[in-house]
Amino acid sequence: MASFTHRFLLFFSFLLHCFTNIFPVLGFRSSFALFPVAKDAATLQYVARISHGTPLRSSDLVLDLGGSFLWMDCDYGHVYSSSRLISSCSVNCSRAKSHDLGKRSCLLNTNCYVFPNNGVTGLASTGELVEDTIAVDTVDLLKVGTTTTVDHFLFSCAPTFHLQGLASGAKGMLGLGKASISLPSQLSSSIGHPQKFSLCLSSSTGVVLTGNGDAIFGTKTARSLIYTPLVIKQNDYFIHVKSIKIGGRRLSFHVGGKLEAKLSTIVPYTKMESSIFAKFSKAYVEAATRMNVTRVAAVAPFGLCFSSKGVVGNSMPGIELVLQSEMVKWRIEGRNLMVKVREERMCVGVLDGGWEQSSPIVIGGHQMEDNLLEFDIESSMLGFSSSLLFKGTTCSSSLPDSNLKHFI
Structure with missing residues (x-):
């Protein structure tokens, strides 16, 4: 501390x-x-x-x-x-x-x-x-x-x-x-x-x-955001997830309409309601097996852990949250997805939220890190960048890299 x-x-x-x-x-x-x-x-x-x-x-x-x-x-x-x-x-x-x-x-x-x-x-x-x-x-x-x-x-x-x-x-x-x-x-x-x-x-x-935020993050980054409808219930912010893809393959959910995903800065890692997490977990293990990644014993609070031995860079299966269409997807991969917990052991930063979780999906802070998120309350739209890491910057480094450098 x-x-x-x-x-x-x-x-x-x-x-x-x-x-x-x-x-x-x-x-x-x-x-x-x-x-x-x-x-x-x-x-x-x-x-x-x-x-x-x-x-x-x-x-x-x-x-x-x-x-x-x-x-x-x-x-x-x-x-x-x-x-x-x-x-x-x-x-x-x-x-x-x-x-x-x-x-x-x-x-x-x-x-x-x-x-x-x-x-x-x-x-x-x-x-x-x-x-x-x-x-x-x-x-x-x-x-x-x-x-x-x-x-x-x-x-x-x-x-x-x-x-x-x-x-x-x-x-x-x-x-x-x-x-x-x-x-x-x-x-x-x-x-x-x-x-x-x-x-x-x-x-x-x-x-x-x-x-x-243009003055801080720069016009190029701010105008490259992808937008999806923002649902506001009381004071909480939600987006609708049409489907989930793991390693490019779509998961099958027998639910009507879209999955509701709440965004939270209080929850450290994304949580899924138990029935959704069970299918997510099964599909993720299958995708990792296809990539010759070995599953190992879980480390609390995570339920899915793998050996990092021989894993190079972002060679773990990535996740895509497909929103209103196939053209609008929130990509979660690399450091936004995996959490290193021990030497040669890493875990998926998605947890089982239990059967009583009020929202099917709660997107946690770890998945939002190094993503520029713009909450436009007037137009009820959420703008998101997906990971800035793949654009050669981070939320920390984007500050001096922007117009803020004129007075820092």
Whole structure:
């Protein structure tokens, strides 16, 4: 954990010192807002850092792709004079609870309470809604490399015990869902960029970016994305999988319509419902056998492991998620698929999610790493690059390789 924290702090501090101009957000329009992300080696969670309060102070938050809003433990450290509690009868309280299906009460002279969810443990608690200032790294049309302060940013306080299960040092979670007070929604209305965000996760340092990503990832990469319809249920993001291919051969599933696949930054590895995983597992072993790869004893939590002796490069069977047509496929192979667990032993990073898994497929963080994913909420489309590794870059190296190099 020490090395993770040190690497993260160096990376973030380097960026922060490059973004030197701070000015009010009123009247300002930016193409994007940037938040560096590091992967915690112990929990395999993705941790972003935000700066908030007056004076500015940093907090590490675990990314939750389906989270409704930002929540943090407000009990640690000192209380900011800039933090303001929100009244239960205010417009902002109604805005925060717009996604709640239950009855919304309003009592004069009472605070607004919401229900922050710990996406890792699945537990919810009661927290007060507050507003404060946050600082975001942006690019102005006229200035390259600025830090913008956003006032009246809404988030929830949560009790300290709610941090259970989160990466060491994390003070809460950063929600990226469609809710009206999620990070992308608030920055879209405050800074004036499109209601979209991009993820480029990595085993080291990546980024979450709200707005247009061309300035960071480059026009060539951003415009080479393949698009598929994005299904949004409450705050979770799904895509429909028409079929699955292993080593070019289609799996046969006796299910009506398309398979629903949820995207998650909380789940480390892709999970399949048991009946789907059984067929996937059988087909994958057959494909590996055809390539003369030997199956070996499984290593928890993985169910499919193979000997890496004699295996060169990406000579393991790859997976293709066929989406709306044969022309639209998400390729998962190489480092995005295989996980080295021991000397001369590697495992497929796809797990049996059990019979009760709510979604047939949950695409986990490992499969999303070094993929540029663009969540266009306005048009309900997901843009994806498939692995950047086959394009000679990664989510880590794409940052200095882009226009960001002008101020790094």
